[in-house]
Amino acid sequence: MKRFCSACVAALACVAPAFADLSETTPSRGFDCDDPRTKGWYFYCDPTAVAEEEPEVVGKQPSSPPPAPPKTYTQQIEEYRAQLDEMKNRAILEPTQENVVAYMQAQAAMVRQAGLFTEMWRRSLFANPDLDANVDRPLSQIGSNLYQDRLDVDRETAFRAATTERALMFVYEGSPSCLVCAAQGDVLLALVQQYGVAVLAVTRDGIVLPGFPDSEVDRGEISTLGFADVPSPFLALVEPRSGQVDLIGAGLMTQDIVLDRIRIITSIPEGELYD
Numbered sequence: 001m002k003r004f005c006s007a008c009v010a011a012l013a014c015v016a017p018a019f020a021d022l023s024e025t026t027p028s029r030g031f032d033c034d035d036p037r038t039k040g041w042y043f044y045c046d047p048t049a050v051a052e053e054e055p056e057v058v059g060k061q062p063s064s065p066p067p068a069p070p071k072t073y074t075q076q077i078e079e080y081r082a083q084l085d086e087m088k089n090r091a092i093l094e095p096t097q098e099n100v101v102a103y104m105q106a107q108a109a110m111v112r113q114a115g116l117f118t119e120m121w122r123r124s125l126f127a128n129p130d131l132d133a134n135v136d137r138p139l140s141q142i143g144s145n146l147y148q149d150r151l152d153v154d155r156e157t158a159f160r161a162a163t164t165e166r167a168l169m170f171v172y173e174g175s176p177s178c179l180v181c182a183a184q185g186d187v188l189l190a191l192v193q194q195y196g197v198a199v200l201a202v203t204r205d206g207i208v209l210p211g212f213p214d215s216e217v218d219r220g221e222i223s224t225l226g227f228a229d230v231p232s233p234f235l236a237l238v239e240p241r242s243g244q245v246d247l248i249g250a251g252l253m254t255q256d257i258v259l260d261r262i263r264i265i266t267s268i269p270e271g272e273l274y275d
Contacts, residue, residue: 084110155256156195158263162237163197169245170199171222172233174207180252184233185209187255204232237262 071079084106091103125132133139137147170188172181189211191197201212202222208215222228225245227236234250235258248261264273 155259158267162266166237167200169236170201181233
């Protein structure tokens, strides 16, 4: 049997009362994780019951929020307009000299800015003729007359070419309830006299206009063509051999309108009208 040294016996004698004290304090629970006397014994505790402390970083500065992105020009304009409206409304509801003058000054600044934009627009237009509408359609009186003369020639040329192979169909109602049918008939009679164009007149209600004694009575043909919902009067180009029908338009149209629409339909491809 081994013998303990006198120093070991003395050490055990000092430790024993501490264990006895702990067992008397909490006989049923053992060591409490939050008991200060159990500090250093955390490996006996439930890990979920011990709050993890974030390590402190010496010298770490609090993070600053990221800088706000710069405002767009649209946002700046909207804010400026809102401020201007606020100043105007304040001047209206509280019409003191100070409020009115403040709004007048803000409005003058806005007019000044608009003037700067207009000036730069004009200077840029001078330097970029490809963006200047005056090149294709002169804005002066002399240039406008020349353009109109050329347009009239183009209209007449297109009209003569179209009506050489096609007939101009005129669908109307002879009843006085159609207020513009007779007036549209007069426009077509003027075209017949000037250009000798053939007109295929069709009456929807069976009443014949005096200027078109040879009118056909509609017996369902208009609906077959897909024009049942088109109001009277209306005009269309009809190609007898192929049966192709192009609607020109409905309602009262002057001679210039008729010629221009036929020019667009027959001689200008889609997408090239404003080129």
